[in-house]
Every structure is written in structure tokens, then in C-alpha cells.
Amino acid sequence: MKPTVHDIARHAGVSLATVDRVLNGRAGVRGITRQKVEEAIASLGYVRDLAAANLAKGRTYRFSFVLPVNDNSFMIGLKREVEAAIGRSAAERTHMDIIEVPAFDAGALVAALEAVMADKPDGVALVAIDEPRVRACVERLADAGIAIVTLVSDLGASSRHHYAGIDNIAAGRTAGNLMGRFLSKVDDRVGVLAGSMMVRDHRERLEGFLSVLSEDFPQVAILPVMEARDDAGVAEAMVREALRRHVGLNGIYSLGAGNRGLIRALRDLAAETRPVVIAHELTTSTREALVDGTIDAVLNQDAGHEVRSAIRVLKAKADGLPVLAAQERIRIDIFLKDNLP
């Protein structure tokens, strides 16, 4: 049988309370006593039963998710995943809430985080804005002993404990590699449709994309970046304009949101003249476009995985336990029409 605190107490000739003190590193135990207990722990190969400990402590975890109010499919899906997790959390002694803040507004994000801090939760997950004030605020949360996980978009050098999201430079590089290989190789010109260069993920994707093209496919010409602010209408207009202006626009990398607009613009083209298109995030519209051939590949991050991973990590951090890096790595899914889930 697995040894319990009773076994340790008996072996060391002390009471349960003393075993507990040693086990939890609490003060008020004589050196010799502590040693006896530690020996018993080691020789019995004791492993604490966390579930029993949590039951005794009445321990519950309290986590807050700070999410941007954003009407794109990905963010809506992300929020839905958090809600689903909340729905499942009743059985798990975990209380979670969602705090919504205006998108791309560092001030609002900081204010929300300050309010959350006053509530002293065990952990906070946030879609970060990479900005000095936000970094400073996260620092304060960490100092207050709150576990911090950035979600989807990371913070530069900061004291967040973990990032639950994809490597966006690698994502951009992957898009560049696929684009280079999918192109016909003669006189190729490629357009990039982005949301905003203010956001770290978009900057990083662009950086990765450009570096692979220049390293491995130097013959490909790249047009100036179109910033459509993740707005489908703007994206549509910009893509139409680009197609009109640049004959031989054979490739488009859409690294932000607003793909509905992009797709509308592309659908008007004859199938043979359509450019190679690589986009991000699998949504109803990108999935459809993948199936009918309007889009050639979709890079995706799985919002459900990100949320579940964030919760696992938050819990581990709250318990001072290690996280399983391999399990928590968020992968860049590459979807072609043939491996859609």
C-alpha cells in the first residue's frame, strides 16, 4: 500500500500535526524532530495525495480570464472555450470568471488587471498587449503571488509564468516555406494582408514569413504589407485593389483576421487565375474556402487546447508543481483540405 501520513507519524514516532508541519515546510519544528520525519518520508517513499490535501484544506482555485472584446471568429471561439471550461469546472473545485476589456487598449487592460488583483485570485490568464505599462502591471501581479499565463499573444521580457500560444515567428516561417513551394516559380509576386503591425503576433508572423522567402526563395517579389485592421470590409477592398494593380500577384499570405473579406474578393476570380493563398485560423469561412480551393492552406492555433493548457498550467503554478512542457506546447496546426478535423 502507498504510505500515508499515518505511516510517517508512526515511523518517526511523532504526531500527524508534526508530520504535516514538516511536509509543508512550516516553522516550529525542532531540527532533530524534523530530521526524523524527513527520514521516514524518504525511507517510505511517501508521495502526498494532492486530492486528499485539497479536500482537507477546502482548497479551491480561483482564476480570471481577461479577454479582449473582439468580434472576429477566433476571439469569439476563444471566449466560448473558456465558457465551456467554466461549465466543466464545477466538479473540479475551480472557480473561473471572464473579464472583458476593449481590444488593443493597453490602458483598459491595465485597469482590468488592477481590479482583478484586488480580488486576489490564484491565477490570471490574459491575452496580452506587449506594452510597458502592461508588463509593469503583470510584474505587480506576479509579485502579489498570482500565477500569470499569457494567452494567444505573449509579452516581451516579463515575469509572466507561462505563454499558452503558438510560436508566431515559426508560424510565419512555415507560411513562407509553403508559399515558396506552392508558387509556380516564375515571376512570382506575393502580397501580405495583416491586421496591424502594432500587435506582436502579427509582427512576428510577418518577420518569419519574410525571412524564409528572402533566404530560400529570393526570386519571389513581395508587395508592401496591407494593414486591414482585422476588418473584413477593409481587407476585401485592399485585396481587390491589389489584384487590379498587380498583374502576376500569385500569392497572398493573410496573417491576421478578416478573412471573410479576402475570400469574397478571391471568389470573383476564375479558378485558374487565383493566387496561392495561405491564411490563419480555421473558421467556418476559411474551412469552406479550403474545401472549395480558394485557400490553399490554413495555419491554426487550437483555442480549446490553449484554454485547457492555460488552466492546467495555472493550477500547477498555484500548487507550485512543475508543468509538463511537452504537453503544454501549443502546436501550429497546418490544415490542407485533406486533413480537416
Added chain:
Amino acid sequence: MKPTVHDIARHAGVSLATVDRVLNGRAGVRGITRQKVEEAIASLGYVRDLAAANLAKGRTYRFSFVLPVNDNSFMIGLKREVEAAIGRSAAERTHMDIIEVPAFDAGALVAALEAVMADKPDGVALVAIDEPRVRACVERLADAGIAIVTLVSDLGASSRHHYAGIDNIAAGRTAGNLMGRFLSKVDDRVGVLAGSMMVRDHRERLEGFLSVLSEDFPQVAILPVMEARDDAGVAEAMVREALRRHVGLNGIYSLGAGNRGLIRALRDLAAETRPVVIAHELTTSTREALVDGTIDAVLNQDAGHEVRSAIRVLKAKADGLPVLAAQERIRIDIFLKDNLP
């Protein structure tokens, strides 16, 4: 506060034992009493604390992993992942063991499963061989109330409860799509290197690969399949022979193991004359070949995910709980040199 069994007992005016009987659907409760308790449960919105229940019951889970003895990197890695999970299981009231059986030997697999059944574990995970005797045996295990998960390789129509592995037809289709697009498009010939057509995953990958090529890239010619029995030496010889015989062999899809041999054969070629190569499973050697350009893409299944997923599912089945399909779906990883983990 979350309601407990005490709250229900008080509300219904019964004892804890009766509440427990109703909660666990045990017999020996009068209709009216049961009804009172059920009403209390519903009106209080009671959710059972599984951890507390397991503690009280002294419940431990016992699972067996039946794995083939196989010296390829993937199977070695799979076993290592199970061992890692066993290492972590001490804290989780879970006992797991590994039973090794000769590879590709249905009789031995059945014998091992029968032995496992005598031990009456809560669940079994096995790398299946798709064979009538195995299916019948799995049927018996399921009838004995043992949860069954197939791992990596599935069983045809059978009563296994879950399959923790990738969709191999989709994997083959994905390989076909990438191959078609990566090829230069003029006078292409493609070779397929397989382990054995006796194994279901290999058959399915081939099927998917061929169907995409014939549907979407009909101009590509496909050479007869090389069956190298997952042996690096055999694979090397076969690939060398094929390269010698078929001028214009521009693509190779390696859908089984033995990639070390394939890579050796390819490394002798001048970089410009190397075919497009798509292989399965990220190992030390395929990773290296991806980085140096010998291999163009690697399709991968994450053995760690498969093992952790199998355990989660086994536990859920043992508890009669639903599984989160989206979480347990094993994805086909596509690795290019730019998105290596």
C-alpha cells in the same frame, strides 16, 4: 457554497447512506424516498466531488498497456512515454503496467490480452493488429467490463471504446497533397516506401496518398510500392535500386519506419537531383534530414499525446464519464524545417 451530501440529506430528511444509495443508483430505496432525494439533488444543483468519492472508496485505477516489441524509434518512444506516465502516476491513484508482445503476431497479442483479462484491470490500451481473433478477444474484454482503447493502430468494427491515434487515410491524403504541390509538375514519377501492406495504418496511408494523387495530380506516375518491412537496411537497398532504375524519380513517400536507410540512400545524391521526400514520424534522423534538406516534410503523431489521451479516456470510461472529443483528437502534425518543436 457548493452543496454536499449533507445538504441533500438535510433537505430530503434522510440519512447520508440513503443519499449515497440514490446518488449511485443502488437498489434498496423506496420509490418515495428516492424521489425526495432526487428532488433535493436537482433543486440544490448538486455536483459530486469525484476526488472525495475516490478517496472514500479507496478507488485506484489499474490499466495495462500492451505494446509490441519493436526496435523502431517510434515504438521505443511510445514505450518511453508510457513509462513516463507511470512515473507520474504515483500521485494519481493509478497503477499501470506495460506488457510487451512480439510485433505483428496476432496469436501472441491475443494470448497477452487473455492474460491481462484474468487480472481484471479497469482498462487496457493496446496497439492493435486488425485481425478477427484480436477483434473477438477485444470483444470479450469489453464484455468483462474492461475499458479498451486502441493506440496508434486501430481495429476495424469492434467494441473498443476509443482509438487514440491519427486518421491514417487523412495522413496519406495530406502527404499526397503536399507531394503533388511540391513536385515540379513535369514528367513526375513518385515512389512509395512502405513497411508492410499487412498493417492497417500503412494500407490506409497508401490508400489516401494514391487517391489524392489520382484525383488532383493525375499527371504524376506512381511506381510499384516498395515493402521494406520497416527495416532500414532493406529500405536503403530498395531506394538505391529504384533511384538507379527510374530516371526522373522526383518524389518519395515513406509511409512506414526504416527512414534511416532511406536517408542514407538519399544523402549520396547531389542536392539538386534529390527527389521531394515526405516521411512519417519525427525522430532524431528524420529531424536531421529535415533540417539539412534531405526530407521536405514529416508527418508526425505525438506519442506523448497519444499516451496521455489514452489514460484520460481510460479513466473517463472507468468512471462512466464522457470524454471531451475535441481534446482527445490526435492530430496529424506536419513538420517542415521551419516549425520544428
Added chain:
DNA sequence: CTGAAAGCGCTTACAG
């Protein structure tokens, strides 16, 4: 500095 006792939310003999 140390221990006896009660309790977390649930289940299990046992008695009636």
C-alpha cells in the same frame, strides 16, 4: 515545540 481531535465530502459495513 508538539499532539489529540475534529473535519473536508464521500462511501461502507453493520445494525436494525
Added chain:
DNA sequence: CTGAAAGCGCTTACAG
């Protein structure tokens, strides 16, 4: 058919 009491492995006041 129903209930009182003890116990799972741990923690927490409280007393000494």
C-alpha cells in the same frame, strides 16, 4: 428499506 458511525489521506485550530 433506512440510519449511525467509522474511515479514506490530509489539514487545522486549539491546548499544552
